[in-house]
Amino acid sequence: MTASSEPILHHYPSSPFSEKIRLALGFKQLAWKSVIVPSIAPKPDVVALTGGYRRTPFLQIGADIYCDTALICDVLEHVQPEPVLYPPALKGAVRVFAQWADSTLFWTAMAYNLQPRGAAELFANLPPAAAQAFGADRKAMSAGMQRLRPADATAAYRSYLRRIAHMVEEHEFLFGAEPCVADFAAYHPLWFTRQCVPVMADIFKATPAVLEWMDRIAAIGHGRMEKFSSQDAITVAANAEPLPLVDDVFQDEHGIALGSRVAIAAESFGLEPTEGVLVAATRTRYTVARTDPRAGLLHVHFPRIGYTLTTTETKAP
Template structure:
């Protein structure tokens, strides 16, 4: 089996979600540091245009979106399970909410002037301008990742208060008694808020949430080795895509081999073109060719991604 390669950057909260998961599962993996803003030519050679962070690569298979990456890693390394049978539904639904609604609140809260000053202090004025322009382009005409600050503040306080009460009642994890994917999805929100230094004081009223965070943080990042992007591209070029699910939903209007595009439905709506290989209730897989990466299978979750005829 080729190495697990995570295309990520150090300050990416969704990258931190997967880094911590790799640590919890005690996995060895390789890290490719990618730019936080466009252009990302080495990543795009693998994904065909998908620009969100992180992206996971295993040989010539490219996995987009942490919702799918978590499922793939859980199949590869089942312990500890991310979807315990007794709380699988609750874990998945809560993780999705933490990754969307709560993350929107976390971004809005963190990107107040005091938070921006702390988060972007390492950048030059020109780099800050480029970063802001890039994120504006990612959002497009939508208000994704933005809400009124009072609403964001209220959502965070209500969430942390309910978690504080749950932990006080002796429930050790977010979705129930067992560790699950929901814990990792909550974790990266708090990790992001804590990076805003002074604004992290919002957590002081919730000591049991902070204790839970410390327990999660102790998992670390596993066994990581940093490699250059060229090595990752060579891995794709010199491996064949893995055997894949050949399901095509009969009522989808598509057939295997159709030329399609796959596009996120919320933000960063950059379409990826390829040949349809899988269209199930859970996964979309397309095959694409790239001069640098060769033939690759690019995988997306079915939810929140639109499949259209190319």
């Protein structure tokens, strides 16, 4: 693997979804470069690469930008096929479980984690203005989302922890003797409870098997990480060309032709769109080409699930 093809993860330490990918990189025993991004807007160096998308993390390989951890896991599986994130006999089951963990479990856990006691601990060492700015930023990113009330989240979180406990009482990991994508997806919201707001971690007392499983996951580590600056990452992109589109079978569900100008945005949370030219729409992902004054020509990739594709072209009268 050359320096320009080495994975670059754009993340920040307390980002739970970033922890999911840091562990996946460790599981794959990959060397990777670490770019720390701001936790709130503005994020000019992020937007230079993504074109608008500002959820954390995203993965860069040269001039290719991969958004959403579900897609990033697919990319890591391609970059380093062994050990497997998707066991052949369980591919469907672990993907469905991971999607549940990244959505239902995550938002339940965060509604529990960030009730007043947890939020006070998270921001205890920061000035009040920082907590207010974070709250305003996340409110803007989640406009229109339905949020669980703390009491409802607590009850649901307890139930989900019991279900996870039942699974890891039977096996070392969720689906057997080895970890897979389901483990990393279920782990990261629980990691936030335990590591970022430990005052809230008493919820684990009823499920010691979950804590033992979490210790096994944490022991995997984060692989071989090298610190890298956002400007250096932009320079890597500017000096590279996007990878050839191998899986280029066009699957048209929208009546939008390749070569059209489009916008891709998340269905919920972080709705900032990325605009560009649609260069691929396969079974599993969208790819847009866009040019940035600093980063040059980029291909920005999104999974189909969880994202919307719309045209930005105006029809002739």
